[in-house]
Amino acid sequence: MGGFSESMALFERARKVVPGGIPGHQNPMLLVPGQSPCFIERAEGCRFRDVDGNEYIDYMCAYGPMILGYNHPKVEAAVRAQMAKGNLFNLPSPLWVDLAERMVDLIPTADWAVFGKNGSDAVNYAVVVARAHTGRKTIIMAEGAYHGIGSWCTPSTAGIIPEDRAAVLRFEYNDAAGLKALLDTRGDDAAAVVITPFRHEMFHDQEMAHEAFLDVLRGACRDEGPLLIIDDVRAGFRLHMGGSAEYLGLKPHLSCFSKAMGNGYPISSCVGVEALRESAGQVFFTGSFFTSAVPLAASLATIEEMLKTRALEHIFRVGDQLRQGLLNQAREVGMAINLTGPATIPFMTFAGDDDFARITTFCARAYQEGVFFHPYHNWFVSAAHTEADIEETLVKTKKAFEETAEIFG
Numbered sequence: 512m513g514g515f516s517e518s519m520a521l522f523e524r525a526r527k528v529v530p531g532g533i534p535g536h537q538n539p540m541l542l543v544p545g546q547s548p549c550f551i552e553r554a555e556g557c558r559f560r561d562v563d564g565n566e567y568i569d570y571m572c573a574y575g576p577m578i579l580g581y582n583h584p585k586v587e588a589a590v591r592a593q594m595a596k597g598n599l600f601n602l603p604s605p606l607w608v609d610l611a612e613r614m615v616d617l618i619p620t621a622d623w624a625v626f627g628k629n630g631s632d633a634v635n636y637a638v639v640v641a642r643a644h645t646g647r648k649t650i651i652m653a654e655g656a657y658h659g660i661g662s663w664c665t666p667s668t669a670g671i672i673p674e675d676r677a678a679v680l681r682f683e684y685n686d687a688a689g690l691k692a693l694l695d696t697r698g699d700d701a702a703a704v705v706i707t708p709f710r711h712e713m714f715h716d717q718e719m720a721h722e723a724f725l726d727v728l729r730g731a732c733r734d735e736g737p738l739l740i741i742d743d744v745r746a747g748f749r750l751h752m753g754g755s756a757e758y759l760g761l762k763p764h765l766s767c768f769s770k771a772m773g774n775g776y777p778i779s780s781c782v783g784v785e786a787l788r789e790s791a792g793q794v795f796f797t798g799s800f801f802t803s804a805v806p807l808a809a810s811l812a813t814i815e816e817m818l819k820t821r822a823l824e825h826i827f828r829v830g831d832q833l834r835q836g837l838l839n840q841a842r843e844v845g846m847a848i849n850l851t852g853p854a855t856i857p858f859m860t861f862a863g864d865d866d867f868a869r870i871t872t873f874c875a876r877a878y879q880e881g882v883f884f885h886p887y888h889n890w891f892v893s894a895a896h897t898e899a900d901i902e903e904t905l906v907k908t909k910k911a912f913e914e915t916a917e918i919f920g
């Protein structure tokens with residue numbers, strides 16, 4: 512591995528012209544500062560090359576979208592075909608209808624669909640639809656959950672005024688009794704409960720939703736409010752092709768998708784049940800690029816390829832291979848780790864690693880070996896990861912574990 516001098520030089524240039532260098536979750540200071548790449552030159556399948564020429568087997572999938580892998584031939588062919596006809600027009604292309612029909616066919620609780628660009632577009636829209644439909648104000652969400660950059664929910668409070676949050680109440684994810692108590696006392700004011708299908712915020716072990724918690728949602732959410740909104744932006748198509756609600760046995764009124772929909776092209780969707788069709792149509796939802804046809808083509812191709820190749824089953828299989836391998840290696844070096852979340856979206860922490868020193872050391876060593884994990888954010892496995900890629904990964908992580916154990920063991 513050849514160091515990160517080009518990356519660091521670019522980041523220094525970026526700092527001069529962009530606040531913070533790189534805004535948001537892609538800022539390399541959230542990785543292992545100085546010991547991780549900052550900029551990527553190119554990517555193919557499950558691998559990428561940084562600007563210093565270092566190559567990595569990737570476990571972040573661009574923070575989720577690359578479910579089929581980078582530069583996927585079928586998706587790129589669909590993109591090129593649409594590009595030849597044009598991308599953005601005065602009016603939508605026919606693909607707009609094709610994708611809406613596809614979403615309605617695929618998602619059992621979808622009777623209609625709208626499209627935006629980012630996950631935040633879809634979740635913010637869902638919240639407004641819920642308020643329009645119920646005539647109620649309050650949104651109930653889990654403490655620490657990430658639902659995008661809407662001022663009602665963004666994690667940073669910089670520039671946020673109290674009024675932005677005045678109609679937002681919070682509960683602890685999986686605290687069935689706490690959620691029930693909140694719904695019993697404040698449910699009548701609530702337009703919606705917004706949940707992610709499992710707990711997957713940064714700096715935290717992931718937690719699958721408990722049955723008792725899901726039961727509270729099943730019992731409390733109804734057409735007149737509070738509605739149930741599933742924010743499936745991150746996990747959509749990584750638990751179930753019908754949406755994570757299918758995996759959980761929930762019947763949401765509104766579901767939001769984005770990341771894995773278009774294998775890297777900007778597309779998001781909010782889908783909903785019949786009862787909300789009219790309110791959904793009344794909410795003003797638009798953007799200069801919302802109808803761009805290339806991402807619609809990418810999304811249709813991505814979904815078709817996922818279904819045709821049963822890609823999700825493969826991702827679960829290789830994700831499980833990775834999980835078992837990491838657990839065995841941790842055991843061999845005598846370090847206790849937590850590997851949480853579904854096999855398609857795993858996350859690893861070291862037990863008792865309150866200052867994250869062990870996981871940042873492990874990740875820094877993994878970068879040196881050519882494997883890209885994130886120390887604080889859940890990881891993603893793609894359909895491009897083969898069993899051989901996982902085996903190669905495990906040869907490299909063995910060294911990362913051994914060196915971490917040498918320092919902390």
Ligand SMILES: Cc1ncc(COP(=O)(O)O)c(C=O)c1O
Binds near residue numbers: 631634707769
């Ligand atoms: C669960 C969830 N909701 C919403 C969002 C916001 O999506 P976007 O960054 O595309 O606006 C994200 C992004 O990571 C997410 O994970």
